[in-house]
Amino acid sequence: MTRPDWWSPPWGTDSESDPDAGTAMIDLAEDPWHETGSRVPLDDDAILEPLEAQFGDQVRSKDRVRDLAEVFTHQREIDAMLDQMPDAFAAVDIKFLEPACGSGNFLTEILRRKLRRVSKHDCAMQEQYEHRLLRAAASIYGVDISRVNVTEARARMAHVVLEHYQRDAKTVEPTTGFLNAAALILGDNIVLGDTLNGA
Numbered sequence: 001m002t003r004p005d006w007w008s009p010p011w012g013t014d015s016e017s018d019p020d021a022g023t024a025m026i027d028l029a030e031d032p033w034h035e036t037g038s039r040v041p042l043d044d045d046a047i048l049e050p051l052e053a054q055f056g057d058q059v060r061s062k063d064r065v066r067d068l069a070e071v072f073t074h075q076r077e078i079d080a081m082l083d084q085m086p087d088a089f090a091a092v093d094i095k096f097l098e099p100a101c102g103s104g105n106f107l108t109e110i111l112r113r114k115l116r117r118v119s120k121h122d123c124a125m126q127e128q129y130e131h132r133l134l135r136a137a138a139s140i141y142g143v144d145i146s147r148v149n150v151t152e153a154r155a156r157m158a159h160v161v162l163e164h165y166q167r168d169a170k171t172v173e174p175t176t177g178f179l180n181a182a183a184l185i186l187g188d189n190i191v192l193g194d195t196l197n198g199a
Contacts, residue, residue, distance in 0.1 A: 004087035007094055019135065020128075070102060070146075078109050089113045092136040099195040101142030104153030107190070110140055111160045120169040129169065130178040137161055137182060142190040154186045 003009075011017040088094055089110075096110050114136040123129035137157065144150050161182055165174055 003090050004094075006087075007091070009091065009093055019131065070149075073102075073105050075105075075109070078106055082106075082109060082113065089117070092117050092132060093139050095139045096141065098140075098142040101144045101149070101153050101190065102146075103149045104142065104156045104190070107140055107142050107153055108156050108160050111137060111157055112164075114139070115160070115164040118164070118168075120172070126169075126172060126175065130175060133161060133165065134178070134181055134185060138185045138189065140189060143193040143195050144190075145192070145194050147192050150190055150192050154190045157186055157190065158182060 009018070011019070082088075088096075092114050094114075096107075098106050098110075101107050115133070118129070118132045118136060120129055123132065140157070142150075142153055144153065162174070165172075
């Protein structure tokens with residue numbers, strides 16, 4: 001898929017500042033990054049714990065729906081809307097803003113679609129792979145009026161990133177730097193706020 005006409009990367013085309021420039025492919029047969037085999041399952045509960053520390057099992061009550069005007073968007077509606085703009089997922093760096101993100105139904109699906117463009121096989125080394133994953137997450141922004149929703153959206157997005165990592169790079173453990181950077185990005189990009197009254 002080529003980049004859409006309406007979007008140009010901030011580093012310009014054919015620029016040395018392109019994050020993917022200069023990443024030549026190496027001989028996959030001699031590279032431990034591309035080895036296959038069994039892996040020890042990642043304890044993602046320990047990783048997600050800081051993001052879920054304030055999140056409880058809060059049921060969407062009638063009072064909450066009234067006070068926060070929460071509306072649950074079903075997956076089929078999310079898919080139908082996002083399917084209308086396939087070129088928005090042509091590059092991992094295309095930015096999205098959800099001004100009333102709720103618990104992250106749209107955000108997680110946007111992230112899943114972006115992560116389809118990130119593959120271990122296409123990356124010469126683990127650092128490049130993790131950098132692309134972080135770029136995908138860093139291009140998504142969300143705001144919500146509920147602290148509980150913000151915490152849940154962050155945790156759900158972290159889970160999507162880790163799930164993709166575990167499924168795609170089966171034999172490789174994420175680095176501590178990657179996990180810390182992902183938590184920092186999600187903490188900065190998914191925030192508490194009122195975009196209607198407090199813009």
